[in-house]
Amino acid sequence: MAGRxxxxxxxxxxxxLLIFLISLSLSGSNFWQxxxxxxxxxxxxxxxxxxxxGFTGVFSLGxxxxxxxxxxxxAILSLPLSQKAxxxxxxxxxxxxxxxxxxxxxxxxxxxxATLIAGLVVTGVALVVGLVLMRLSGTFVSxxxxxxxxxxxxxxxxxxxxxRGSRTFSNVTQYTDLWWVYAWLLVAIYMVWRIKFxxxxxxxxxxxxxxxxxxxxxxVIMRPRLFAFAVSAFFxxxxxxxxxxxxxxxxxxxxYFDLAFSIITMMVVGGMGSxxxxxxxxxxxxxxxxxxxxxEDLTQLYGITQIVLAVLFIxxxxxxxxxxxxxxxxxxxxxxGRLRSGRGAGEPKPQNVE
Amino acid sequence: MSxxxxxxxxxxxxxxxxxxxxxxxxxLAMVFGILRLINFAHGDxxxxxxxxxxxxxxxxxxxxxxxxxxxxxxxxITLVMERVAYRPxxxxxxVAALLTSFAVGQILENSALLVSRFARKxxxxxxxxxxLLRGTLKIQLxxxxxxxxxxxxxxxxxxxxxxxxxxxxxxxxxxxLSMRAAAEDLQAAQLMGIDTNRVxxxxxxxxxxxxxxxxxxxxxxxxxxxxxxxxSPVLKAFIAAVIGGxxxxxxxxxxxxxxxxxxxxxxxxxxLGDILPAATTSPGVIxxxxxxxxxxxxSYRDAFVFVILILLLLxxxxxxxxxxDRDSAR
Numbered sequence: 001m002a003g004r005x006x007x008x009x010x011x012x013x014x015x016x017l018l019i020f021l022i023s024l025s026l027s028g029s030n031f032w033q034x035x036x037x038x039x040x041x042x043x044x045x046x047x048x049x050x051x052x053x054g055f056t057g058v059f060s061l062g063x064x065x066x067x068x069x070x071x072x073x074x075a076i077l078s079l080p081l082s083q084k085a086x087x088x089x090x091x092x093x094x095x096x097x098x099x100x101x102x103x104x105x106x107x108x109x110x111x112x113x114a115t116l117i118a119g120l121v122v123t124g125v126a127l128v129v130g131l132v133l134m135r136l137s138g139t140f141v142s143x144x145x146x147x148x149x150x151x152x153x154x155x156x157x158x159x160x161x162x163x164r165g166s167r168t169f170s171n172v173t174q175y176t177d178l179w180w181v182y183a184w185l186l187v188a189i190y191m192v193w194r195i196k197f198x199x200x201x202x203x204x205x206x207x208x209x210x211x212x213x214x215x216x217x218x219x220v221i222m223r224p225r226l227f228a229f230a231v232s233a234f235f236x237x238x239x240x241x242x243x244x245x246x247x248x249x250x251x252x253x254x255x256y257f258d259l260a261f262s263i264i265t266m267m268v269v270g271g272m273g274s275x276x277x278x279x280x281x282x283x284x285x286x287x288x289x290x291x292x293x294x295x296e297d298l299t300q301l302y303g304i305t306q307i308v309l310a311v312l313f314i315x316x317x318x319x320x321x322x323x324x325x326x327x328x329x330x331x332x333x334x335x336x337g338r339l340r341s342g343r344g345a346g347e348p349k350p351q352n353v354e
Numbered sequence: 355m356s357x358x359x360x361x362x363x364x365x366x367x368x369x370x371x372x373x374x375x376x377x378x379x380x381x382l383a384m385v386f387g388i389l390r391l392i393n394f395a396h397g398d399x400x401x402x403x404x405x406x407x408x409x410x411x412x413x414x415x416x417x418x419x420x421x422x423x424x425x426x427x428x429x430x431i432t433l434v435m436e437r438v439a440y441r442p443x444x445x446x447x448x449v450a451a452l453l454t455s456f457a458v459g460q461i462l463e464n465s466a467l468l469v470s471r472f473a474r475k476x477x478x479x480x481x482x483x484x485x486l487l488r489g490t491l492k493i494q495l496x497x498x499x500x501x502x503x504x505x506x507x508x509x510x511x512x513x514x515x516x517x518x519x520x521x522x523x524x525x526x527x528x529x530x531l532s533m534r535a536a537a538e539d540l541q542a543a544q545l546m547g548i549d550t551n552r553v554x555x556x557x558x559x560x561x562x563x564x565x566x567x568x569x570x571x572x573x574x575x576x577x578x579x580x581x582x583x584x585x586s587p588v589l590k591a592f593i594a595a596v597i598g599g600x601x602x603x604x605x606x607x608x609x610x611x612x613x614x615x616x617x618x619x620x621x622x623x624x625x626l627g628d629i630l631p632a633a634t635t636s637p638g639v640i641x642x643x644x645x646x647x648x649x650x651x652x653s654y655r656d657a658f659v660f661v662i663l664i665l666l667l668l669x670x671x672x673x674x675x676x677x678x679d680r681d682s683a684r
Contacts, residue, residue, distance in 0.1 A: 154657040314458070
């Protein structure tokens with residue numbers, strides 16, 4: 001019964017999403033499309049960050065560094081050859097001659113390849129970095145990963161031949177649209193969901209709750225930590241690629257502390273350890289910051305959005321440290337049960353929707 | 355310029371940068387020692403101080419009063435921050451506290467932005483020049499002249515004086531003693547009848563005083579101020595505190611000066627290729643510097659510094675002084 005309700009609930013949500021996306025793309029409203037595209041990318045970022053930070057409790061501040069690498073790697077791969085000769089004249093020959101622009105009909109296979117290559121390269125980086133950093137815990141791992149973010153930024157700024165340094169990297173082809181973002185979003189959510197309810201996922205939560213107890217039942221804590229870090233780096237890099245091919249121009253400044261902090265706010269508000277929370281958090285923050293932006297434009301009080309978000313963040317940490325959802329997920333069976341039996345009519349209170 | 359003179363000049367640079375880092379690191383370390391809170395907003399306290407000083411000086415308030423306003427204003431904002439944001443989460447996990455301090459930092463930075471907008475000032479404000487700190491000190495040494503910016507000398511002297519005062523406070527007063535007890539074990543200190551709130555507030559206030567001095571000196575050195583000016587110094591202060599073994603005051607001082615020295619060495623040694631006298635040095639040495647340690651390496655300096663941070667966290671989480679800290683990184 002519960003399984004069927006959960007499946008039907010998921011199908012209903014997917015159907016609603018599909019109808020929403022189709023009507024949005026038919027409406028042709030650029031304004032709303034860009035909000036929804038950005039939201040989708042935020043959700044992937046938060047879901048994947050949650051896999052690493054929320055599930056394993058190893059709180060990384062450096063994920064945006066993976067996003068930056070993903071953006072630059074994929075953009076270098078997909079940049080048209082003429083642009084490459086013009087803007088990046090000092091690239092090594094094999095890169096200068098690479099242009100992933102294969103098409104199957106109207107499907108840009110080259111873009112998919114560039115995204116996947118960027119994701120895999122970054123996963124490799126994450127494995128190396130993680131092998132070193134995942135030994136740390138608590139605030140020390142946060143500081144060390146923050147150090148990683150700073151290092152990535154310095155390297156991007158100084159690797160002039162590849163990145164144009166601190167100048168804007170531009171003329172990237174715009175491939176990313178609603179469908180690319182939401183297809184990747186479904187892949188990411190599906191993967192992270194499967195991981196959460198797999199034995200591997202449970203060992204992540206176990207070692208988060210009590211490292212020593214987890215070790216005593218035979219969990220090698222390094223393995224789930226490294227696995228989570230690498231998978232989440234992959235999806236973070238994918239968002240980097242999507243981002244690059246949506247904005248078409250960017251500089252190292254785009255991938256720094258401000259973005260890292262907004263992603264963390266979305267994750268903490270939604271709930272560390274909850275995939276549902278990782279979807280609701282970005283939606284909530286997007287609604288708040290988009291409406292605050294109107295207020296900012298009206299009152300000319302630029303900066304007030306950030307202040308409101310930071311205050312909200314502190315309030316959540318003080319009064320609801322687990323965020324909206326904590327570790328829990330939405331449970332369609334319980335909602336269905338509650339709907340059928342009327343409100344709270346002797347039914348055990350569902351503990352999952354708040 | 356002769357080589358010994360170059361070395362001397364760089365050493366003084368190192369010490370003056372080091373004393374700034376030490377001033378910042380001590381504030382971080384004191385709060386961390388007691389609360390296990392890494393106060394990321396510490397750099398923003400420095401920024402707030404620089405803003406108050408800048409606005410006061412621009413308004414034509416005389417220097418002594420402006421400086422007093424700067425210190426008191428920074429203390430006031432720090433007290434509010436402690437009461438509103440940090441006190442309610444004292445028992446929260448360390449990471450939650452760290453994140454809270456990020457949020458506090460965001461609030462301070464954007465408030466500074468709002469205030470400068472109200473005052474119709476640009477995002478980047480030129481820091482008014484202070485006559486006392488302007489110009490360079492010239493010392494005749496044999497045939498050469500040693501030139502040091504006055505502000506560097508003042509940073510060094512002021513830093514050392516403040517740190518000596520602090521060490522007197524911590525070792526010679528009852529409140530200082532309670533602070534050390536609280537850093538050792540907060541709960542035990544509380545059981546011994548120490549008013550922990552008072553101790554914690556004192557730690558924040560001392561941190562605010564040191565940060566405001568550092569903010570002033572930093573602003574004078576760089577000539578301009580902006581809302582995110584505290585970001586890089588606070589990262590450096592973290593590294594300094596980690597080098598010294600996080601939580602130890604003397605360690606933070608040692609860490610600050612070590613980091614200053616390290617940075618200057620990373621900047622100065624690649625520059626040797628240009629400075630070595632070509633007549634007396636063998637060409638091999640000069641070409642070694644130009645090939646393997648070109649001046650362009652300098653731009654990677656901060657990356658090296660952070661690599662060292664990560665290595666330290668892994669290998670010696672207790673700092674280079676080698677305290678066996680019960681809160682090691684693992």
